[in-house]
Amino acid sequence: MTGRAAELRRAGVDVVNLSVGEPDFPTPAAVQTAGIRAIVNNQTHYTAAEGLLELREAVCTKLARDNNLHYTPEEVLISNGGKYALYNLCQVLFQEGDEVILFTPYWVSYPDLVRVTGAEPVFVETDPGSQYEPDMEDLERKISSRTKGIIINSPTNPTGGVWRKEAIQQVLKLAVSRNILVISDECYEQFVYDAPFVSTALLTDSPEMVITVQSCSKTYAMTGWRIGYTVADAQIIAAMKKLQGHGASSPNAVGQYAAIEALTGDQSYIPELRKIFKHRRDLIVDLINAIEGLDCPTPAGAFYVYPDFSAFLGKLAAGKKLNTAGELALYLLESEGLATVPGESFGSGTHIRFSYTAGEADLIRGMDRLADGLAKLN
Numbered sequence: 001m002t003g004r005a006a007e008l009r010r011a012g013v014d015v016v017n018l019s020v021g022e023p024d025f026p027t028p029a030a031v032q033t034a035g036i037r038a039i040v041n042n043q044t045h046y047t048a049a050e051g052l053l054e055l056r057e058a059v060c061t062k063l064a065r066d067n068n069l070h071y072t073p074e075e076v077l078i079s080n081g082g083k084y085a086l087y088n089l090c091q092v093l094f095q096e097g098d099e100v101i102l103f104t105p106y107w108v109s110y111p112d113l114v115r116v117t118g119a120e121p122v123f124v125e126t127d128p129g130s131q132y133e134p135d136m137e138d139l140e141r142k143i144s145s146r147t148k149g150i151i152i153n154s155p156t157n158p159t160g161g162v163w164r165k166e167a168i169q170q171v172l173k174l175a176v177s178r179n180i181l182v183i184s185d186e187c188y189e190q191f192v193y194d195a196p197f198v199s200t201a202l203l204t205d206s207p208e209m210v211i212t213v214q215s216c217s218k219t220y221a222m223t224g225w226r227i228g229y230t231v232a233d234a235q236i237i238a239a240m241k242k243l244q245g246h247g248a249s250s251p252n253a254v255g256q257y258a259a260i261e262a263l264t265g266d267q268s269y270i271p272e273l274r275k276i277f278k279h280r281r282d283l284i285v286d287l288i289n290a291i292e293g294l295d296c297p298t299p300a301g302a303f304y305v306y307p308d309f310s311a312f313l314g315k316l317a318a319g320k321k322l323n324t325a326g327e328l329a330l331y332l333l334e335s336e337g338l339a340t341v342p343g344e345s346f347g348s349g350t351h352i353r354f355s356y357t358a359g360e361a362d363l364i365r366g367m368d369r370l371a372d373g374l375a376k377l378n
């Protein structure tokens, strides 16, 4: 969808792009400066495979400051983004014959990150009416003797759902009682609007069963610097370090120096940023709910909304039937110049994801286009 939107833009079409999964603000100036300083100082060579000690210490400082979690640098591995951290982690934990629980709708990469190890993803239903918290009965049913991991992502991409502490605790209790590791992808921790964020590892008496995956991408608008990290038992980190050493040599050196500044420097802009995103969330939810036939729950976090378009599937656009969210999303792009991401990518064929990583004017223009496009269907 992003590729087609770019093509249309190149052809001079005015596209409102609400498909992007990254913040629209620049990397903070002090972080940029730290990166430039690293280049000028020739800090541009390989680093330790597990990442710079100074950055792993900075991660520990951040975890204690923001999450009340206490780890040592030996329990931290820096990677080229949260995505490579997850790839590496799945590789060392899972293999053929294993099953890994994912919650639907899931972030697009999880199933393939699991499958590429030979393991099988097993999908558990969630409740759209309760911030997409897990259906606990379905979870119990789906856990088997082959289940080796459960991946939690709250706040969630694509739904923006944020699970209550109690829901996470229920998952943890089940997991710990069956000796299943819980991977908690917390890359949207700073994008929680209605209650403070609580790290999964803080919600259990067995924190050694929780592996936290984090990223500088979203909080610090550093998607292109490619810095993420894993926090886990030192034995798991040691295995990941081996794989990373052969697969990537080391994480991006300049990105690591910039990330030290990101994690330990001035954090005061973050609450301000959160206010802006909360305002955008409220705006887009109101605009969507003003469109007849749409009912969008208010997500408590991340920067996505994920309304259900079932009421519009099967309708005709210029004589052509739109059967799936993918076809509807393509129609909205081609006919109205509105770029989104259809739910098929996330395991649900009736929903469309809209990112509010765009300014208010674009959100208003985008939702006008959505209303116009839907009104033309018959």
Ligand SMILES: Cc1ncc(COP(=O)(O)O)c(C=O)c1O
Binding pocket: 021, 080, 081, 082, 083, 084, 107, 153, 156, 157, 185, 187, 214, 215, 216, 217, 223, 227, 228
């Ligand atoms: C849920 C989730 N996890 C992980 C990532 C990976 O981010 P990065 O590799 O940029 O750290 C993303 C990026 O969109 C995401 O949405």
